[in-house]
Amino acid sequence: MARFTQTETRRQQQQQQLHHHHPQQQPHPAHTSLVFTGPGAPPLLLPHQHQYSQVPLPKPMNGSESISIHPESGTMKDQDAIKLFIGQIPRNLEEKDLKPLFEQFGKIHELTVLKDRYTGMHKGCAFLTYCARESAIKAQNALHEQKTLPGMTRPIQVKPADSESRGEDRKLFVGMLNKQQTEEDVYRLFEPYGVIEECTVLRGPDGNSKGCAFVKFSTHAEAQSAISALHGSQTMPGASSSLVVKFADTDKERTIRRMQQMVGQFGIFNPAIALPFSTYSTYAHAQLMQQQAAIMAASHGGYLTPSVAFPTTHIHQMGAININGLPPTPMTPVSGLSSPPASITTSAVPSIVTPIVNGFTGIPHQPNGHPAVEAVYTNGLPPYSTQSPTAADTLQQAFTGVQQYTAIYPATTLTPIGQTLPQPPQVIQQQQQREGPEGCNLFIYHLPQEFGDNELMQMFLPFGTVISSKVFMDRATNQSKCFGFVSFDNPASAQAAIQAMNGFQIGMKRLKVQLKRPKDASRPY
């Protein structure tokens, strides 16, 4: 009961702050559904706002007009000084004109009117840093929205610059909300953990909740405590997994995400990755490599993942197909897709076994460990080997549609792959496109827990060009939900895969492979 009263009080405070909210001149994030938005005066200053009152205003120490405007003139500022943004300044006022107005609150460290980079035109705003933090607080409280300078229609803006605190270290992303939950519901959920400055439910154009929100606390510590207490703590009614509470993306992460989208959209191809020994390693490609490495690093939680494939031993334990590891080439797109050039499928690559599946000839593969295997491997079958009877047996069982195994090309006739490719294989970095055409998309259930997107793709590559493979993950536990999707570029491949793989036994389970349900299948009409 006591706690409720306390949080009630806090809430009332927030709502009072809401009344003091004023339009802001500085650019701010696009979300417009702010409900419990904090006051125009940013939080940085709030704790101090009652600390000044009748204290005599300090005067400039030197008493002259020559207060240093620029840092090189020698003024020192406190470590905790605040850079202020000053908005709604008439364009005819320069630094010297503005100085007297602000000097009354303390010694100025730096005052700069913003000018257009190219035209030099006065932008009607400025940055101001006092030597003392307290001066900034006084100035904000005395001036922000309190008076209107001559010729302006809106009151002056005095508040910490965006650069001071964009609040990213205390802003949380909240996912897996129920779509019925409002800002108020989210607010109540988070208010026990600190002072909330902002609470926004993300909504679509129709106003419907997207099931996620932003919550900004006044401090990083509060935000952290909310994460500790709430992340994964409960599952909202109707949500498919437990509550997600994490720090919102930083600008950098957002940039990376945009890059990822670009990569997916345009299918950026990097020959240097696919063909490590090719002559493509120009400076431009090296740059692209770096870019992609950055993407990979980011998308894998900050560390580079070497090419990962299914551990052989693991597969053996399951008594299923033998999918060997890719060569340990760093920075290789693990989820890369490819469209195999015909030369690979027919003659270029030495192979041990080629299954013919319903008339569709699977792509031969390299023996393990060959440096160039990657370019082939993403195009071909998992490199199982005839030397492994278990694998072969299981395969026979697996590929029920397989009519024939054909041994071709002894492993000794390796040809340098660079010479056999008329053009480099296309390797798409990220799986952006999810669905293929109608009849090309498979729903696969009863996947082994350990299967990821890549393993799923490997399993279905023999039946055609896989344009996408996706294993559904539980977001809270990061565990596979044991079902996924595979999309081919044509319906025949999809049908071949169903024929061959539906009912395929892996361990104790049998795969269920069927066409993905169309989107409107569950609707009544």
Added chain:
DNA sequence: TTGAATT
């Protein structure tokens, strides 16, 4: 048990 909402 059918590609989630995505900073």
